[in-house]
Amino acid sequence: MDIKEAYTTLEIPDTSSKEEAKKAFKKLAAKLHPDVNKEPDAEEKFKRVNEAQQIIENYDPNAPTNVQWGNVGGIDLSDIISSMGGFPGFGRQKKPVRQMHDIYIDQTISFKENILGSTKEISFECDLRCDPCNGAGSKAINNGCAKCGGKGTIITRQGFAVMHSTCPSCRGKVDAQSCLACSGNGYVSGKKSLSVNIPTGISPDKNVLKLGNVGHFTGDTMLGQSYTAVYLNVKIEQQDGLTLDGDDVITRVSIPLLDALQGTVKSVPTIDGYKDAIIPELTKNGDNVVLPNLGVRRRGNERVIVNVEYPTDTKALAEFLKPSQDNQGHQDREIK
Numbered sequence: 001m002d003i004k005e006a007y008t009t010l011e012i013p014d015t016s017s018k019e020e021a022k023k024a025f026k027k028l029a030a031k032l033h034p035d036v037n038k039e040p041d042a043e044e045k046f047k048r049v050n051e052a053q054q055i056i057e058n059y060d061p062n063a064p065t066n067v068q069w070g071n072v073g074g075i076d077l078s079d080i081i082s083s084m085g086g087f088p089g090f091g092r093q094k095k096p097v098r099q100m101h102d103i104y105i106d107q108t109i110s111f112k113e114n115i116l117g118s119t120k121e122i123s124f125e126c127d128l129r130c131d132p133c134n135g136a137g138s139k140a141i142n143n144g145c146a147k148c149g150g151k152g153t154i155i156t157r158q159g160f161a162v163m164h165s166t167c168p169s170c171r172g173k174v175d176a177q178s179c180l181a182c183s184g185n186g187y188v189s190g191k192k193s194l195s196v197n198i199p200t201g202i203s204p205d206k207n208v209l210k211l212g213n214v215g216h217f218t219g220d221t222m223l224g225q226s227y228t229a230v231y232l233n234v235k236i237e238q239q240d241g242l243t244l245d246g247d248d249v250i251t252r253v254s255i256p257l258l259d260a261l262q263g264t265v266k267s268v269p270t271i272d273g274y275k276d277a278i279i280p281e282l283t284k285n286g287d288n289v290v291l292p293n294l295g296v297r298r299r300g301n302e303r304v305i306v307n308v309e310y311p312t313d314t315k316a317l318a319e320f321l322k323p324s325q326d327n328q329g330h331q332d333r334e335i336k
């Protein structure tokens with residue numbers, strides 16, 4: 001939803017002030033709140049109205065709008081309810097969203113896992129949402145009214161339609177009891193385990209994965225349950241002789257000039273152990289020999305970059321140019 005849509009959703013002109021938006025929001029929220037409006041699309045509309053209000057409230061025309069809704073801030077509905085004198089039938093007081101820190105975890109994977117992908121089980125200590133009270137910190141209990149059986153609402157049937165309405169006798173009064181399991185906090189300390197699919201081809205400078213909305217429980221918002229983020233700092237183990245370039249694995253070999261001219265075979269490291277790289281005749285310095293499907297997700301390749309060792313002084317050059325049995329023998333040894 002953009003800022004224009006937000007004004008439309010609140011049914012006000014886009015020149016309205018934040019104060020006017022807040023008024024419009026309260027009016028619509030009162031009409032659409034799922035506890036009073038039982039029309040099937042009321043909840044959806046309510047969420048949109050809430051989102052629109054947050055967007056206008058946080059709108060800064062001079063700033064890029066990249067606020068993440070649902071994670072932080074948000075309007076705590078109980079504030080609005082109390083300022084309006086309360087809704088009949090609105091029982092569960094939502095606890096304000098807590099400001100909690102994100103969680104940072106180190107995770108090491110092997111070079112091969114970075115090429116082919118891996119799934120890691122991570123576990124961490126965090127504040128968990130209290131199950132018995134669904135994070136509310138309290139539970140509605142029987143209010144003692146005989147007419148509605150203590151629920152605050154009565155159900156009537158008209159043909160096939162089932163109607164929920166506020167009990168006229170107790171006027172929907174709700175009694176709540178603090179949750180014993182969490183001492184009314186809405187959360188309990190505990191441990192969480194997650195199975196995380198680590199993507200492939202992670203480079204050392206872009207190695208932090210954000211797992212949104214899975215950390216500490218911070219409360220319920222109108223957009224759903226809210227949790228802090230977990231950041232996974234992925235460290236990749238080195239594998240001797242191998243580096244990553246995009247989707248390709250890179251290794252380097254050095255061969256003497258004669259081998260480069262005549263062609264040779266070199267055993268090179270790969271993610272699947274050592275393999276033979278066939279270096280064709282007349283290979284130049286810097287040429288690549290491709291070993292297919294040994295790169296990222298097996299779609300990438302391994303590239304063997306050949307370094308040709310040229311004679312470095314006149315003596316070595318003379319040695320190289322001298323036709324001899326040695327050179328012949330050397331060639332036989334290398335090519336097999």
Ligand SMILES: [Zn+2]
Nearest residue numbers: 130133179182
């Ligand atoms: Zn609880």
Ligand SMILES: [Zn+2]
Nearest residue numbers: 145148167170
């Ligand atoms: Zn009643």
